[in-house]
Amino acid sequence: MTVSRSLPHDAAPLHVTGQARYVDDIPVPAGCLHLAFGLSTIARGRILSMDLDPVRAAPGVVAVLTAGDLPFANDVSPSVHDEPLLADGRVNYVGQPVFLVVAESHLAARRAARLGRIDYDEEEPILTVEQALAANSRFEDGPVVWEKGDAEAAIAAALRVIEGRVEIGGQEHFYLEGQAALALPQEGGDMMIHSSTQHPTEVQHKVAEALGVPMNAVRVETRRMGGGFGGKESQGNALAVACAVAACVTGQPCKMRYDRDDDMIITGKRHDFRIDYRAGVDAEGRILGVAFTHYARCGWAQDLSLPVADRAMLHADNAYCLPAVRIESHRLRTNTQSATAFRGFGGPQGMVGIERVMDHVAHELGMDPVELRRRNYYAEAAKGGAAPRPAASPRGISDQKEAGGGNTTPYGMEVEDFELGAMTEALLERCDYVARRAAVRAWNARGGAIRKGIAFSPVKFGISFTLTHLNQAGALVHVYQDGSVHLNHGGTEMGQGLFQKVAQVAASRFGIGLEAVKITATDTGKVPNTSATAASSGSDLNGMAVKAACDTIRDRIAAHLAQRFQADAAEVRFEGGRVHVGAESVSFAEAARMAYEGRVSLSATGFYRTPKLAWDRLRGRGRPFYYFAYGCAVTEVAVDARSGEYRILRADILHDAGASLNPAIDIGQVEGGYVQGAGWLTTEELVWDNRGRLMTHAPSTYKIPACSDRPDVFNVALWDGRNREETIYRSKAVGEPPFMLGISAWLALSDAVASFGDVYPALDAPATPERVWAAIRRVRNGV
Amino acid sequence: MKKIHVTTKINGDTVEFLCDPRETLLDVLRDRLGLTGAKEGCGTGDCGACSVTVDGRLTCSCLMLGVEAEGHEIGTVEGIADGEELHPLQKKFIEYAALQCGICTPGILVAAKNLLERNPDPTEEEVRYWLAGNLCRCTGYDKIIRAVLDTAAEMREAS
Ligand code: FES
Ligand code: FES
Numbered sequence: 001m002t003v004s005r006s007l008p009h010d011a012a013p014l015h016v017t018g019q020a021r022y023v024d025d026i027p028v029p030a031g032c033l034h035l036a037f038g039l040s041t042i043a044r045g046r047i048l049s050m051d052l053d054p055v056r057a058a059p060g061v062v063a064v065l066t067a068g069d070l071p072f073a074n075d076v077s078p079s080v081h082d083e084p085l086l087a088d089g090r091v092n093y094v095g096q097p098v099f100l101v102v103a104e105s106h107l108a109a110r111r112a113a114r115l116g117r118i119d120y121d122e123e124e125p126i127l128t129v130e131q132a133l134a135a136n137s138r139f140e141d142g143p144v145v146w147e148k149g150d151a152e153a154a155i156a157a158a159l160r161v162i163e164g165r166v167e168i169g170g171q172e173h174f175y176l177e178g179q180a181a182l183a184l185p186q187e188g189g190d191m192m193i194h195s196s197t198q199h200p201t202e203v204q205h206k207v208a209e210a211l212g213v214p215m216n217a218v219r220v221e222t223r224r225m226g227g228g229f230g231g232k233e234s235q236g237n238a239l240a241v242a243c244a245v246a247a248c249v250t251g252q253p254c255k256m257r258y259d260r261d262d263d264m265i266i267t268g269k270r271h272d273f274r275i276d277y278r279a280g281v282d283a284e285g286r287i288l289g290v291a292f293t294h295y296a297r298c299g300w301a302q303d304l305s306l307p308v309a310d311r312a313m314l315h316a317d318n319a320y321c322l323p324a325v326r327i328e329s330h331r332l333r334t335n336t337q338s339a340t341a342f343r344g345f346g347g348p349q350g351m352v353g354i355e356r357v358m359d360h361v362a363h364e365l366g367m368d369p370v371e372l373r374r375r376n377y378y379a380e381a382a383k384g385g386a387a388p389r390p391a392a393s394p395r396g397i398s399d400q401k402e403a404g405g406g407n408t409t410p411y412g413m414e415v416e417d418f419e420l421g422a423m424t425e426a427l428l429e430r431c432d433y434v435a436r437r438a439a440v441r442a443w444n445a446r447g448g449a450i451r452k453g454i455a456f457s458p459v460k461f462g463i464s465f466t467l468t469h470l471n472q473a474g475a476l477v478h479v480y481q482d483g484s485v486h487l488n489h490g491g492t493e494m495g496q497g498l499f500q501k502v503a504q505v506a507a508s509r510f511g512i513g514l515e516a517v518k519i520t521a522t523d524t525g526k527v528p529n530t531s532a533t534a535a536s537s538g539s540d541l542n543g544m545a546v547k548a549a550c551d552t553i554r555d556r557i558a559a560h561l562a563q564r565f566q567a568d569a570a571e572v573r574f575e576g577g578r579v580h581v582g583a584e585s586v587s588f589a590e591a592a593r594m595a596y597e598g599r600v601s602l603s604a605t606g607f608y609r610t611p612k613l614a615w616d617r618l619r620g621r622g623r624p625f626y627y628f629a630y631g632c633a634v635t636e637v638a639v640d641a642r643s644g645e646y647r648i649l650r651a652d653i654l655h656d657a658g659a660s661l662n663p664a665i666d667i668g669q670v671e672g673g674y675v676q677g678a679g680w681l682t683t684e685e686l687v688w689d690n691r692g693r694l695m696t697h698a699p700s701t702y703k704i705p706a707c708s709d710r711p712d713v714f715n716v717a718l719w720d721g722r723n724r725e726e727t728i729y730r731s732k733a734v735g736e737p738p739f740m741l742g743i744s745a746w747l748a749l750s751d752a753v754a755s756f757g758d759v760y761p762a763l764d765a766p767a768t769p770e771r772v773w774a775a776i777r778r779v780r781n782g783v
Numbered sequence: 784m785k786k787i788h789v790t791t792k793i794n795g796d797t798v799e800f801l802c803d804p805r806e807t808l809l810d811v812l813r814d815r816l817g818l819t820g821a822k823e824g825c826g827t828g829d830c831g832a833c834s835v836t837v838d839g840r841l842t843c844s845c846l847m848l849g850v851e852a853e854g855h856e857i858g859t860v861e862g863i864a865d866g867e868e869l870h871p872l873q874k875k876f877i878e879y880a881a882l883q884c885g886i887c888t889p890g891i892l893v894a895a896k897n898l899l900e901r902n903p904d905p906t907e908e909e910v911r912y913w914l915a916g917n918l919c920r921c922t923g924y925d926k927i928i929r930a931v932l933d934t935a936a937e938m939r940e941a942s
């Protein structure tokens with residue numbers, strides 16, 4: 001079997017020799033034109049006039065397009081048609097594309113784009129949470145509220161009430177490959193697009209709208225991305241549409257890539273949040289009731305903000321069974337980049353809220369924070385586990401104000417697979433938590449400027465798209481008469497190793513070696529109507545779809561051979577590159593040839609939709625997730641009080657990938673996710689000035705973790721488990737969940753800062769050295 | 784603008800090209816010579832994706848003009864393997880799964896190879912700081928560092 005093996009990334013030999021092609025590496029036909037956007041320089045206002053003559057006159061410029069020149073739809077929004085490709089009368093943030101330059105070279109286009117002269121009637125921008133609230137600038141009519149039990153009553157009756165506020169910064173994706181697209185006009189007005197996108201179907205859809213053609217006139221291909229992380233779920237639409245329109249107008253191939261600064265200035269980022277919390281606890285640290293208010297800064301257009309903010313609410317419990325909860329979520333419209341999907345999709349922000357509550361409560365009660373967390377955990381699933389219950393019917397969902405209790409989430413989903421109790425115990429033991437915590441305390445008791453901190457945090461992350469209809473996938477598999485296999489599915493490859501995992505599934509179904517399986521680019525012409533490769537769902541959905549397609553072909557081959565060798569089709573086995581039929585055995589290639597000659601179809605599609613989902617978004621009730629993925633981490637840090645600088649000394653992680661399809665790839669996801677999550681909450685700071693200009697728009701000012709920031713000791717292990725649900729080979733999704741393990745790094749900093757005094761540090765995120773330094777001062781001064 | 788004629792050596796072969804005096808070496812490699820292994824991650828010398836060697840010295844090709852290559856020897860990721868035979872670093876990167884999306888990999892390999900040529904026995908810390916100028920958004924760096932250290936150990940044994 002090729003599943004469950006630690007095989008390297010399928011394209012690794014191409015990567016190490018520099019031959020792996022990303023969009024910008026694809027050789028372009030002669031006469032290819034290059035595009036750049038002219039950008040808004042103000043955050044909010046009306047365009048009074050535009051003088052683009054200097055742009056047109058610039059060397060190498062072929063054409064300049066504005067909103068009025070677009071032949072059909074002027075929209076690149078993935079949701080509600082509120083995001084023009086080119087500003088139409090108004091601008092809504094600094095960096096909004098206003099006009100499009102088509103030129104002979106990338107450099108010529110970018111230089112010319114700076115020459116536009118635009119007059120604005122400038123208005124006061126809405127930039128902060130406070131400004132948005134004051135102006136009632138929001139998406140949807142008012143806040144969304146979901147409740148379980150009566151949180152206010154529970155808090156009022158509690159022995160202690162602990163309240164506070166945490167600000168959580170956004171995050172730039174910093175995919176190392178910037179956004180890019182290439183449009184190649186075809187005969188008859190058709191358009192071929194190469195796009196660095198997680199969502200080829202969406203690109204196809206938007207390009208078709210922009211060209212006024214049906215979707216069947218547009219083909220989108222994505223071989224690989226140089227990182228995506230959610231930033232290429234909708235943000236690539238603009239480039240692909242721009243290329244398509246320009247190619248249509250000029251009749252020539254057109255390519256566009258954002259230079260890094262443009263990329264950071266134009267595209268959306270992770271939503272920053274402010275979370276206010278009030279928690280009522282008993283003397284043992286059990287949470288009796290908690291109320292959260294989420295304020296999400298969504299930027300100027302809706303994009304995916306509603307499901308992002310929903311997912312934050314859906315993770316407001318994290319691993320804890322909260323008897324009474326109230327979550328109020330404000331989705332605020334601001335004159336900044338339209339915040340978008342980013343690994344975790346709101347889940348991390350929601351989780352930071354409750355982890356902050358746990359940290360704060362433990363500090364106030366003087367309890368060990370791990371013990372406090374364990375007391376509030378969901379009940380552990382029985383070992384080995386009873387079979388999960390059948391799908392809840394939507395009608396069975398009880399009333400919104402249903403009494404709390406049971407092992408249910410704030411949205412009424414029964415937690416059937418909880419295993420963090422055992423995982424926590426295993427991790428604490430492996431990393432020698434108790435002794436190390438004592439050592440940290442002893443070190444800090446000696447005083448001095450260098451202090452240490454250690455912290456644990458768990459992750460329970462819901463797997464499935466919360467927009468239920470997205471939980472579907474298709475695949476297309478061909479077996480050629482020489483026994484080689486051509487594999488295609490709707491998932492895209494952004495480094496997560498999806499193609500390899502899915503190819504392992506195909507090879508296993510046919511009992512052949514991986515070398516016989518050709519992995520091919522995602523292509524809307526092969527598999528239609530796909531969902532974005534997002535929500536960690538890539539291998540869950542596409543693995544199952546590919547399995548279905550392979551099994552169809554396998555059954556056909558088996559039936560044919562059974563007939564030919566007078567055997568029972570059910571006893572035909574595909575193993576070790578051979579097909580065994582009773583006492584006979586032929587090579588897989590031979591079997592394929594025989595089936596072909598027997599006029600048996602060797603091509604099949606496969607389809608999968610996730611079972612058991614039933615979600616009522618308006619009421620916030622039901623089963624939005626097929627299952628949960630779990631993980632936990634312990635991080636130790638050292639902080640220098642003189643500068644606020646810090647280092648991560650050690651990180652220990654235990655993560656549940658179910659029965660992993662490929663442990664090497666999964667461990668890579670865990671390591672990368674942790675480091676990215678820790679980066680989000682520590683060094684990665686986005687700063688806008690008071691005119692709405694993003695000041696941190698390059699790696700020189702925006703600090704993602706570097707090699708030198710890697711924890712000195714970094715132990716990552718996979719939990720030895722199987723998914724209780726019938727996922728592909730009982731594996732679990734692993735793309736997003738490990739990201740939130742990084743919360744432990746932020747909590748460890750809080751722990752170190754707390755050693756300087758008695759008051760709670762109330763550290764905001766990102767905990768930059770500056771913030772840590774300020775927090776130390778506050779704690780020292782007891783305020 | 785008038786193009787300038789440049790003669791240089793790339794991965795051991797003499798190469799001549801014409802380029803605009805404002806073009807970076809990275810643009811020349813990618814757009815004129817078809818050597819797309821070096822990537823543009825930032826264009827400002829901060830990410831290392833464009834790393835090449837110039838007369839054996841590790842350089843960000845986005846910070847150097849194409850015309851400055853005149854008379855110098857350039858090494859790129861395309862020159863690391865010996866024909867079909869991968870360099871030990873390349874093999875170890877595959878073995879350790881030290882890459883995900885792979886777009887940082889060419890730059891990191893050029894930088895790591897350069898380190899091992901100067902220092903066949905680097906400490907973990909030396910590797911970490913040598914590669915600090917090569918950003919990777921996917922891997923978290925752990926496997927990269929271990930792959931480099933293990934290659935160094937193996938190459939020392941072999942020599
Ligand atoms: S592209 Fe040269 S250092 Fe980033
Ligand atoms: S592997 Fe993606 S940036 Fe390094």
